[in-house]
Amino acid sequence: MKTVFFKRIFLFYTFLISCLASAQNESERELILIDKDWRFSFGHVYDTKKDFNHAEGYFSYLTKTGFGDGPAAKDFDDRAWRKLDLPHDWAVEQSFSESGSFSHGFKTAGKGFPEKSIGWYRKKINIPESDKGKIISLKFDGVFRNSKVFFNGYYLGTEESGYNGFEYDISAYVNYGGENTIVVRADASMEEGWFYEGAGIYRHVYLQKTNPVYVALNGTYITSEIKNNEAKVTAQVTIENKGNYKGLIEIVQTIFDASGKEISITQEKVKAPDFYKTAVFTSNLNVKNPLLWDLDSPNLYRLVTQIKQSEKVIDRYETAFGIRTIKFDPENGFFLNGKSLKLKGTNNHQDHAGIGTALPDEIQYYRIKKLKEMGSNAYRCSHHPPTPELLKACDELGMLVIDETRLMGINDYHLNDLKRMMERDRNHPSIFCWSVGNEEWNIEGNITGERITNIMQDFAKTIDSTRSVTVGISSGFKSGISSVVEIMGYNYLGNGDIDAHRNQFKNQPGMGTEEGSTFATRGIYFTDDARHYQSAYDKKPRPTFYSIEEGWKFYAERPYLVGIFIWTGFDYRGEPTPYGWPSVTSYFGMMDVCGFPKDNVFYLKSWWGKEPVLHLLPHWNWSGKEGQEIDVWAYSNCDEVELFLNKKSLGKKKMELNSHLEWKVKYQAGTLEAVGYKNGKKVLTETQKTTGNPENIKLSLDKENLPKSKVSVITAEVTDKKGLRVPTADNEITFDIKGGKILGVGNGDPTSLEKDQFIDQTTLVSITNFQEQNGTTTVLPEQLSSYSEKDWKEAFKDRDYKKQAPSYIYRGQFELKNNLPSNIVSFFYKKIGIETVVFVNGNKINPSNEDSQKYILNSGILKEGKNTIYIAATPLQKIKDWDVMNTDPGIIQIVTPAEAWKRKLFNGYAQIIIQKDENAKEVLLSAFSKGLKTGSLIIP
Template sequence: MKKIKFNDNWTFHQGGGSSLEALMGGEKITKEVTLPHDASIERERNPQEPGGSGNGFFREETIHYTKDFTLDNSCADKNIWLEFEGVYQNAFVYINNSYAGKCPYGYSNFFIDAAKYMRFDRKNTIKVVVKNGVPSGRWYTGGGIYRDVNLMIGDRMHLVPEGAHLAAVDVEDGQAVVRVESTIEYTGTGVRDITICTALLDESGAVVAEDNMPVTVEEHSKGTYRQKIYVENPRLWDVDTPYLYSYRISVKEADKILDEEEGTFGIRKLQLDRKYGLRINGKVVKLRGGCIHHDNGVTGTAEFAHGAWFRVKKLKEAGYNAIRSSHYPMSRRLLEACDKLGMLVMDEFADVWTSTKVDYDYGTHMAEWWEHDVTNLVNKDYNHPCVIMYSIGNEIPETGNKFDVQWGKKLADKFRSLDDSRYVTNSLNLMLSIMDRLGDLMALATEGSADVKEGADLGENNEINSMMSNMGDMMEKLTASEAAGQATREAFAQVDIAGYNYAACRYISDGDTYPNRIIVGSETYPKDLDVNWELVEKYPHLIGDFSWTAWDYLGEAGIGKITYEGNQSFGFYAPYPEKAAYCGDMNLIGDRRPISYWREIIWGLRKAPYIAVQLPGHHGETPNMTNWSMTDAVRSWNWKGYEGKPVTVEVYTDAQEVELYINGRPVEKKKVGETKKYMAFFETIYEPGTIEAVALSDGKEVGRDVIISAQEEVRIAAAADMTRIPADESDICYVDISMVDALGNLNPGADKAVTVSIDGPGVILGFGSGAPASSENYFDKTAKAYEGRLRAAVRGNGQKGTVTVTLNADGCGETKVQIEAV
């Protein structure tokens, strides 16, 4: 099948594009765009936005896109589809003014059978209307056609879109059995004899196994045909050696190829049991996991291959071996990056089932659309070895209701019927599962107790994250209760792996109570890894931990923020201009925050200690923390104005002791773990120069770390992470920007305003910092550095040539970066 990217020459409009709007002077904003495109990230943020802090004060609205194109007469007797990989949300598709189809789910890919609407050798017009209700999500959703669109043209005899499924059904020493299922559709008349030719190729392009299957096809029919091919001495895919084979499936009639599909596939063996837990290729694997949302910071939700690769690469470098898409089907670009780099995936279906969490989310459509969306999710994922489990939901209240929990069985059965080669989980918040009886349980549990914060709103309609924060220790008591365990037995019995959100208190007891249950910490507080990981390593039935979150994200503004202004309000979301959750190991532009290094040490992947420094401006004050925050320390020894004043230093290490030095003088030696595991805290006086930590075990040095104070006079250092970008606008690169002194030392305190400009065949798609609170827009051309850092995303504009990015800041001179658009 011919598959063509259909991303260029779209026109973007405000409004729904109705005839009534046109009469009333609609379409206030009209611009030419190349997809992927996030309409929300281009709009000014507004403190009065109805989505508020949940959506990061970004704009949600109804919009539409149009595109004119022609098809020649050679396509007239073909099958034609349009695939939309992601439109947020409620997408209505019209072709030549005729309604052609829709998809309510903003994270699902979907197909439009377009052949009957097409004209040949004259103009066709496609219109996509995006009806984005407000609010439609609990986080930053973005808006518009934010993933690729594909035009697919096939013979009357063709493989259906995503109709080739490969699975390694048996992997033993020296051999792998690969099952290939190909779905062939014939929309013509008469009986025809074809051959399905399947070949598996290694990385050099050599055929390592193949099979040819004769098939008689009747008119107007569709059938799935199974082949088994045997691969001798296969190279196996895993997180350390992510080896990918290529496959080629051809539909032939005599010597003529009628249709063909190519792709990649990995051979690996999954096993799950109580004795070993999760095994991949016979090796026990503990999931060092993190949850991620779908936005990409400065470019919003627009999904590009390089952006996806960049995220996965950074997470791998930080020690992660697994990510959970929370809470939506993962994009193709991310799956491809995970395949290539060796990152395991829990791909999640939805945040809601039949009840909504905000007024216009997927819960308004799920009961009618779930089979369509689950089918497309599985077909998209099937050939990606990185995907090891599907999650049927996140924190679904219905899981505690004996009738509504049957949706879990429907979903699990559907996933298994479509794909029996992977596991199914459900990410439950046990407290939410007993929400309908929460009042009675609270009354019993709070007799004589002061665990719940006075005045806390615990009503049924309260936002779940805020409620969890307000409940304090009471949440753990309710989660650990027998009532919660009994209420969720049926939900957990429906799946292969029980996903526990914020329920580490049950890990040990449930391992005994339910001897056939295998558990994954599907969502955990970031500060709890030191305790949780000991349990993961100790108990085989506990296969991993997924922290909230691995990467900071837009929306749910302020859930990880630390404040000092008196008592924190019970509604802990932060006001404008906050825009990010600020609870990720990586900030919005992908820079590692200190907690990331603490996590890496706990996982046993880093031996060197790591120094971070608490903000001296709040020394001695009591911080207001949420469940998703641990420290506001940053890696800096530049604290202008605090010379001679007290400062708290944190050192992370798995050694027994740490000795701290300032400018070569010993300050103090501390035991590690007295206050928190893998951490030592020092009270000292700030003095510019160097601060150094030496880690000691059995009195011997096992590692050291040092921070050097940068000079106040800084310059702009900048470099592109790719020397080339596609001229056709199909991908991006990033330009990293740092404020450094003459010796190249980063000055995190240099918050200078930097202006970006571009010359040549390119555009700045997004520009900004990792700051969680800022009134700046990512389309602005001036932004202040945050912790000394900024990032620009650069895209081609359709022409080839040299792109020059120029950066200026007061007193810093001018810095240029060149990139070739090819």
């Protein structure tokens, strides 16, 4: 009896724990990152055979629900496809070609390359039986571009833009308790921008599970008003009901500070929305003595929204937000939290050296920290909605943001894109302004532009009334959009008379949305047009435009101008003005594509930052120029700077506000030294020394990395025997890693055609001329016999499945362009028989241990050119007359192992981006180069 009693007690507690776990599961919204373990392969823009026969079916996915064919079909065999993790940019993996797109950095992808313009992605996931009754969704942060998504063969939809986030409800299509297949087809053949945009699923993907009554997509909107040291927070929440519940629900809104302390709470009971309807509810909360979000103290709060049904939490949704005030004044510029603030901004595209647009989250932080270190306080998203992680980094690090939509217009395509961007991003305290357009030359100066701008501005106010709207304008500042836009966005002083426009529209605040663009190559001090290298001394990019210094002075001297956004913070791929091939990146950045600073960074740091600055240019390695005059500049915010060459003074000069100092110095090897003075006292010194020859490789962890991050940025350089960095070094460095993997390499050279990534190359080769003969017995051969040539016929043609032979012998060919011993060649068999024997070039091949339908082919039995494969099989039988039988024998996969990772230094630097393995205690990165001492770095 005791045994029975204890068994009953045990079963009761087991049941109770199960119920509690179930209740917890029901109460918690799940957002699961599903970036890992995808399969990828290229398709084709117009050749359906090369696109895996997609859209060849009698019924397409558009004519009948669930008829996704080719790779869109649930059971498509993708075993031979490449394995990878997201985010992924297939364009950055490609080589360069002069026939590639100028604007996209001459990569062999996109328009002009139909075989590298379509990318297929597939992933299998299991969804448990216990999730029945929930709303299951797929969430994509962005796919470039024109993506079609399928789930278990069902077509979910198309998202044309590569910059929009989107979500699909898959609840009705799920195989609960079993395997499910996600398929994405991305078409990057058309460009949206005139800059590098990448290709593929380059942002995160999530699986979301919620109760049928839940907070809708981007369903909270938080605003605040500050009065008498108290913030009144208005929390608006949109609830959606995709179930049949018709009763009351309770909405609980709670504010927590950064430490997790509860600050304020409110709750109310309301009627749930009707089936497949939404309803908006508003709560008011108070925060006493609020910690304001500011540039130096980016304080954040969390609003936790709970929906309760019969006292049970059925959904929980978190929103980060900040409390702060912003104000534009047409006379006095911009105010943050009541304090005047000059915006010191940069424009930026979203790619980075070595990794293209597929930036790990950590690199977003890395780039924002680089900009802040320069003294920048504002960031313009040029020219599209950013990835959410960028805005999160700006919120947490303290960087103001102009959030920009991609295209101007008044129809659903344009306004819906604007709405989605604003609803997704409007809770970010970093965003101070919305931009609804940039350099729309066709409409900037006419009535059409006025009408579109008025509609977009008014539409934006219906979504967020707390921020102003701007447009970047470059074709004159006289009429059209310039007359009606709320905040005037001036793109370049050379394009119009800013003072004249301001005098005409004195109630319209304005800012330099693009300004100060220059052409400069890091570490180059003599322009060499033949090599496409521009001197790094600040100068006008063209006669009518302003240099960085001239641009900043113009805006700094005018209090009514809000500030300036330099074009650009970082170099970017594509748009290699003023050159073309073989230049593959822009020259506009204050930093190169890696984030290595050009000298202009130190000009801005002198007048944008708060710390004392003294920077001397150029380097002092000018062998062969002895006795020639070299322009020596000092960037500094010191009162005076004195220059010395080999301890001999070349004069002390007074620094003017927002300026720099220059000397003409006849070159002789040695030490160039600058001394900075404030109030007559020496406060800083800076030297440039002539170095010896390269002897050692030095690897260092960049200080902008996040602590304990899985992804790290490493700088490679070479030093002489005294440990001095050699600024002209161009050695090729080879890298090896243990405990992690390399994601990409770069060096900032605008003309470098080196590989960004070294990855195994996967090639798929079809079996052609597939023929058959009847076998006479069900016993399959162990070795090949001689078969009569006259008996071969096209395989499966006119097959009578009710009168099949006991077995069949099939024959086909596949072509190998080379037969390298290092290649791994596999045959992925697709079942065309019950029992099967495979022969290649007369040799019987046994299946692999990992997969009974995979055959690894030894290079010893293969040859360059044509190879012959025989398959002996007993036939599959039709169960129903309408069953579609597989007639594809499979595919040959050739994996060519990658070369070792390597990169040349460019003017002394290269960059390596690495990712630590999940279970590794540390990463060891080693660097090798002929004639140099090996360098190594351990990252815990």
